[in-house]
Structure formats: structure tokens, C-alpha cells
Amino acid sequence: MTTEDRVIASMRRMIVEGALAPGEKLTVAALATRLATGVTPVRAALKTLEAEGLVEAHPNRGAWVRRLAPDDIRNIYRLRRAVIRLLIPDVIRYISDAELEELDLLEAGFEAAVVQDASAAMAANEDFHIHLFSIARNRDAAAVMSRSWALVEALRLRLGFGPGRLARSVESHRALLVAIRRRDAAAATALAVASSDQAMEDLLHRAGEDKAGSRTALALRHAP
Amino acid sequence: MTTEDRVIASMRRMIVEGALAPGEKLTVAALATRLATGVTPVRAALKTLEAEGLVEAHPNRGAWVRRLAPDDIRNIYRLRRAVIRLLIPDVIRYISDAELEELDLLEAGFEAAVVQDASAAMAANEDFHIHLFSIARNRDAAAVMSRSWALVEALRLRLGFGPGRLARSVESHRALLVAIRRRDAAAATALAVASSDQAMEDLLHRAGEDKAGSRTALALRHAP
DNA sequence: GTTACCCTGATTCTATCAAATATGCTCGCT
DNA sequence: AGCGAGCATATTTGATAGAATCAGGGTAAC
Structure with missing residues (x-):
């Protein structure tokens, strides 16, 4: 299992459990520090979570935990x-x-x-x-x-x-x-x-x- | 429009037109050189193309142009x-x-x-x-x-x-x-x-x- | 013939730095 | 006071170098 997989799993869990709240800004650097890893796996994980619909990203703006109505x-x-x-x-x-x-x-x-x-x-x-x-x-x-x-x-x-x-x-x-x-x-x-x-x-x-x-x-x- | 978008568009076109053939190995470094850019946008583009089904990736193995039966x-x-x-x-x-x-x-x-x-x-x-x-x-x-x-x-x-x-x-x-x-x-x-x-x-x-x-x-x- | 080992290439990851972009703020103007 | 231009800052995006890890192939020993 690669670091990227671990980051994905951690972030999923954090979003599910509310440690990352809906609408919260997700900055790559902060997440990397928090998860004790580099930025590369975090960037990749954000892409995956975006495809899953858990995260919403806008070019040059950043990523947020998706709010669901x-x-x-x-x-x-x-x-x-x-x-x-x-x-x-x-x-x-x-x-x-x-x-x-x-x-x-x-x-x-x-x-x-x-x-x-x-x-x-x-x-x-x-x-x-x-x-x-x-x-x-x-x-x-x-x-x-x-x-x-x-x-x-x-x-x-x-x-x-x-x-x-x-x-x-x-x-x-x-x-x-x-x-x-x-x-x-x-x-x-x-x-x-x-x-x-x-x-x-x-x-x-x-x-x-x-x-x-x-x-x-x-x-x-x-x-x- | 960001470099990542350009890389995605270029790779899509290359795959569609056959410049990248089905089954061909996609190495990040080679693509970055070929597209005159860094590896960062290429890695991101590969994730997108994988989600689109144009590219197939396996952890620690790399990425290939998807073969379609x-x-x-x-x-x-x-x-x-x-x-x-x-x-x-x-x-x-x-x-x-x-x-x-x-x-x-x-x-x-x-x-x-x-x-x-x-x-x-x-x-x-x-x-x-x-x-x-x-x-x-x-x-x-x-x-x-x-x-x-x-x-x-x-x-x-x-x-x-x-x-x-x-x-x-x-x-x-x-x-x-x-x-x-x-x-x-x-x-x-x-x-x-x-x-x-x-x-x-x-x-x-x-x-x-x-x-x-x-x-x-x-x-x-x-x-x- | 099979197994173990190593070697090579590539990916993956870390660690930074530079450039581009968005946002918010201040400051000056009306 | 209200408002917009321009600046300052934070963040994203892109670039680069090097270490660690992994897969696969080949070789040598058994």
C-alpha cells in the first residue's frame, strides 16, 4: 500500500467523521503537515477524492470539502x-x-x-x-x-x-x-x-x- | 487556462489521433519532455485521463494507454x-x-x-x-x-x-x-x-x- | 529445473523554490 | 461615507533534485 492510498483513506475518514467539515478549505501544505507526509501524495489524493465527489476543486482557487444538499x-x-x-x-x-x-x-x-x-x-x-x-x-x-x-x-x-x-x-x-x-x-x-x-x-x-x-x-x- | 489543462488536452489528442498508441507505456518523464513541461502537470493529467478511462494505471507499475475491446x-x-x-x-x-x-x-x-x-x-x-x-x-x-x-x-x-x-x-x-x-x-x-x-x-x-x-x-x- | 539474489529502470515520495493567480486590504479619490 | 485602483499576502501551480521503494529481468548457485 502506497502513501497516496494511506492519505486517501485518512482524508476519507476525516471527512466522514467530520474532522474535516463540509465547506472547509483544504490546503495542500496544511494537509501534508497534518498527515506527516509530503505534498505529492496529498495532491494526488485530492484528485481522487474530487472524482469521488467528496471534494470540490476549482483551478487556481483550491479545494474544499463538498457541501451536500x-x-x-x-x-x-x-x-x-x-x-x-x-x-x-x-x-x-x-x-x-x-x-x-x-x-x-x-x-x-x-x-x-x-x-x-x-x-x-x-x-x-x-x-x-x-x-x-x-x-x-x-x-x-x-x-x-x-x-x-x-x-x-x-x-x-x-x-x-x-x-x-x-x-x-x-x-x-x-x-x-x-x-x-x-x-x-x-x-x-x-x-x-x-x-x-x-x-x-x-x-x-x-x-x-x-x-x-x-x-x-x-x-x-x-x-x- | 493552466498548464495542466493544456497537458490534458494534448494527451487526449495524441491518444485519439494515435500518436500514443493503445497499450503504449506512458512514462511521466518522457511525456514531460515531449510536452516541454514539468512532471507535475503530467502526473495530474494522468489522473484525469485515468478517470476518463483513456488511461490505465497500476500502483508502482505506471500508466498505459487503455486498450479497448x-x-x-x-x-x-x-x-x-x-x-x-x-x-x-x-x-x-x-x-x-x-x-x-x-x-x-x-x-x-x-x-x-x-x-x-x-x-x-x-x-x-x-x-x-x-x-x-x-x-x-x-x-x-x-x-x-x-x-x-x-x-x-x-x-x-x-x-x-x-x-x-x-x-x-x-x-x-x-x-x-x-x-x-x-x-x-x-x-x-x-x-x-x-x-x-x-x-x-x-x-x-x-x-x-x-x-x-x-x-x-x-x-x-x-x-x- | 528451481530458487535466491542482484541490478536496473521506473515510480513514488520528500523537500524546496519560483512563478502565476486570487483575494483582501489600504489608500486615495469622488 | 462610498468606491475603485493598486499593492501585499497567501495559495496554488509548476519545476527540480535526489532518496527510497518497487517490479521485472537476468544471473548464478543449488
């Missing part, structure tokens, strides 16, 4: 839904028995993590989905899902982690795996879309609540 | 179709009379460029589509379209520029504008999708022809 959340989830609709039928089309077993393994890992540690659970959840989408053999579409993952999970971690959220994820995964095993493309797609929509609704609901008055440090505010 | 073309167009289906109805929902006029202007510019210079026509075509998609107010989805634009146009320039191709683009634009003006979301979406599918078919057809024996320097080969 509720409409942005809706739009991101609608983009993901469109790509899910594209990918899941191809997953069914191409999946082999070996890959299905691999998915079962990843799901087992996820369920094991769920009962222990939320951050491990999220990592396992990401592994599960990245691998799932990779089966569709559409690298560019899978890249869209991977790129927006950090953004979505950032939101979910800050807003959508109500009690039972992870348990419902487990339910969704299991139902999806059943449909995939049956090679039922329509059912699998519907399940995946429903699961994504449910996550979106959770987020929007919490975002709405928050806007209504909570003082939690929040990723959700309308752009100035 | 016919399946990749199909997949990229299917991704774009999914996002078009998402965006066009929102374009209809949000478009104002002023924006419609702006689109008319851009279309006029495109048609003026068509009769003169292919490269200007492609730039104008990009302007038209970028602006069109921006109207849907879904920044992340529009970013997917923008990012894959270079890739698609790279292919089209190398493979799909048969006689009448640009004329058919003009036809498509006009029909699309009529449907948008009528606020007919279904028709507009169908037209946009059909236009994209048509471009894809053109490309695949030419790619197939080429694979069958032509000696043209080609972007299309199966990965090793």
Missing part, C-alpha cells in the same frame, strides 16, 4: 439506481457457481463484522458490493459505483446509522443472494434497487430531521 | 444510455425558455462548425451535450457523461467518422430539440437513446470491419 443525495442515489438497473441483470447473466460461493463468503464476512464493529462492517459491505458489481464485466459502470461508494457511505455513517440499519442490510443481502442463486434477474434487480432506495430514504429522513433543528455536526447544508 | 465499447455506451435515460426527463422538467434558447445557439454553432472543420464540430458537439445534461441539475450524473465523453469521441473520431455521420448528428440534435420544446420527455429520451445507440452501432460495425482485416492504426484490440 438533500437534492445532491437524491441525485447520487438516482444515479446509482440507474447503474444498478444496468448491472444486476448482467451479474445474473455472467455469474458462475464459484463466484456465487465467493459472494457467500463475503456475505459471511460481512455478517460476522456486523455483530462486532461498525467500521469493519462497512468495509466488508463495500467488499461485497464491489465484488458483486465486478461480476457484470462492465468496468466503467462498476467504476461509477465504486467511486460514489465513499460518498454514500460517508453520508450513511453520519446520518443513516439508526438502530437496525445494519440488520436490514443483512436481510437485503440475503434476499439478493437468493434471487441471484435462482438466476431471477427481475427479482434481484428489484431487490437491489429497493435496498438502495431504502438507504436513500433513511438518509433523506435523517437529513430532514437534522435540518429541522438538531445540532449535530452535519454534512448536509445547502450551498451558500 | 469491442465489449468495452458496448459497455461504455450502455452506461451512457442508462444515464441518458435518467437525465433527459429531468432536462425536460427543469429547462427554462432561456436555456432552450441557449441550446438553440449552441446547436447553431455546431451546425456552423460541421460544414467547416471536424475538430471544431466535435468541440461544439461536446458543448451542446455538456450544456444539455447540466440542465438536469444532477451534477454527479452529468459528471459521468462528461468523463466518458473524451473516450467516446476518441473512438468516434478514429472509427466512426463515416460520410454522413455529422449530418446525422445534426438531424438527431434537431429532432431532440423539437421534442424538448414540446416538453415531451418520452420522445426526447427515446431520441437521445436512439442517437447514442446509433453511434454505438456505427462504432461496433467499424470495429468489426477493422478486426476483419483493415490495417488502420486502431484503438480496438482485445486486452492481452
Whole structure:
């Protein structure tokens, strides 16, 4: 693992956890000092995070932690839904028995993590989905899902982690795996879309609540 | 315009025109020399081109011009179709009379460029589509379209520029504008999708022809 | 034939510095 | 007081040198 990867991971975590607040200016020199590294990996990391939508950059002006309005959340989830609709039928089309077993393994890992540690659970959840989408053999579409993952999970971690959220994820995964095993493309797609929509609704609901008055440090505010 | 932008534009052009061949190794130092600049803008440009799918990079190994197989073309167009289906109805929902006029202007510019210079026509075509998609107010989805634009146009320039191709683009634009003006979301979406599918078919057809024996320097080969 | 080792080229990273750019402020003018 | 021109400063962007790290190929020993 390279320094750049570490910087990306650190910055993602800091943004997700609020150590870097939405709208905060990100100066390369300050970040390099803070992360005890040079400026080169920081510059590269900012590019990656910009592509992921966590950071907003303007030429000759600098970079900021992206502020996300509720409409942005809706739009991101609608983009993901469109790509899910594209990918899941191809997953069914191409999946082999070996890959299905691999998915079962990843799901087992996820369920094991769920009962222990939320951050491990999220990592396992990401592994599960990245691998799932990779089966569709559409690298560019899978890249869209991977790129927006950090953004979505950032939101979910800050807003959508109500009690039972992870348990419902487990339910969704299991139902999806059943449909995939049956090679039922329509059912699998519907399940995946429903699961994504449910996550979106959770987020929007919490975002709405928050806007209504909570003082939690929040990723959700309308752009100035 | 910054040096980084110039490097990105130059490298895009070189890849599109074949000065940088598919599969070719891209070493930062060599590119910096060739483009008479430092390594800093080159490194940044490679990140951008990687996000666009023109370049493939592996940690600690370096970067290469991406090789594109016919399946990749199909997949990229299917991704774009999914996002078009998402965006066009929102374009209809949000478009104002002023924006419609702006689109008319851009279309006029495109048609003026068509009769003169292919490269200007492609730039104008990009302007038209970028602006069109921006109207849907879904920044992340529009970013997917923008990012894959270079890739698609790279292919089209190398493979799909048969006689009448640009004329058919003009036809498509006009029909699309009529449907948008009528606020007919279904028709507009169908037209946009059909236009994209048509471009894809053109490309695949030419790619197939080429694979069958032509000696043209080609972007299309199966990965090793 | 296989394994271990080294060597080479390239990438990656650090550490600076110079140049270009944006922004805010002061100062003078109306 | 209000306002704009010009300057000062901070930051980004670009350039450069050199160390550290890594991948891959070749060689030699086993």
C-alpha cells in the first residue's frame, strides 16, 4: 500500500467523521503537515477524492470539502439506481457457481463484522458490493459505483446509522443472494434497487430531521 | 487556462489521433519532455485521463494507454444510455425558455462548425451535450457523461467518422430539440437513446470491419 | 529445473523554490 | 461615507533534485 492510498483513506475518514467539515478549505501544505507526509501524495489524493465527489476543486482557487444538499443525495442515489438497473441483470447473466460461493463468503464476512464493529462492517459491505458489481464485466459502470461508494457511505455513517440499519442490510443481502442463486434477474434487480432506495430514504429522513433543528455536526447544508 | 489543462488536452489528442498508441507505456518523464513541461502537470493529467478511462494505471507499475475491446465499447455506451435515460426527463422538467434558447445557439454553432472543420464540430458537439445534461441539475450524473465523453469521441473520431455521420448528428440534435420544446420527455429520451445507440452501432460495425482485416492504426484490440 | 539474489529502470515520495493567480486590504479619490 | 485602483499576502501551480521503494529481468548457485 502506497502513501497516496494511506492519505486517501485518512482524508476519507476525516471527512466522514467530520474532522474535516463540509465547506472547509483544504490546503495542500496544511494537509501534508497534518498527515506527516509530503505534498505529492496529498495532491494526488485530492484528485481522487474530487472524482469521488467528496471534494470540490476549482483551478487556481483550491479545494474544499463538498457541501451536500438533500437534492445532491437524491441525485447520487438516482444515479446509482440507474447503474444498478444496468448491472444486476448482467451479474445474473455472467455469474458462475464459484463466484456465487465467493459472494457467500463475503456475505459471511460481512455478517460476522456486523455483530462486532461498525467500521469493519462497512468495509466488508463495500467488499461485497464491489465484488458483486465486478461480476457484470462492465468496468466503467462498476467504476461509477465504486467511486460514489465513499460518498454514500460517508453520508450513511453520519446520518443513516439508526438502530437496525445494519440488520436490514443483512436481510437485503440475503434476499439478493437468493434471487441471484435462482438466476431471477427481475427479482434481484428489484431487490437491489429497493435496498438502495431504502438507504436513500433513511438518509433523506435523517437529513430532514437534522435540518429541522438538531445540532449535530452535519454534512448536509445547502450551498451558500 | 493552466498548464495542466493544456497537458490534458494534448494527451487526449495524441491518444485519439494515435500518436500514443493503445497499450503504449506512458512514462511521466518522457511525456514531460515531449510536452516541454514539468512532471507535475503530467502526473495530474494522468489522473484525469485515468478517470476518463483513456488511461490505465497500476500502483508502482505506471500508466498505459487503455486498450479497448469491442465489449468495452458496448459497455461504455450502455452506461451512457442508462444515464441518458435518467437525465433527459429531468432536462425536460427543469429547462427554462432561456436555456432552450441557449441550446438553440449552441446547436447553431455546431451546425456552423460541421460544414467547416471536424475538430471544431466535435468541440461544439461536446458543448451542446455538456450544456444539455447540466440542465438536469444532477451534477454527479452529468459528471459521468462528461468523463466518458473524451473516450467516446476518441473512438468516434478514429472509427466512426463515416460520410454522413455529422449530418446525422445534426438531424438527431434537431429532432431532440423539437421534442424538448414540446416538453415531451418520452420522445426526447427515446431520441437521445436512439442517437447514442446509433453511434454505438456505427462504432461496433467499424470495429468489426477493422478486426476483419483493415490495417488502420486502431484503438480496438482485445486486452492481452 | 528451481530458487535466491542482484541490478536496473521506473515510480513514488520528500523537500524546496519560483512563478502565476486570487483575494483582501489600504489608500486615495469622488 | 462610498468606491475603485493598486499593492501585499497567501495559495496554488509548476519545476527540480535526489532518496527510497518497487517490479521485472537476468544471473548464478543449488
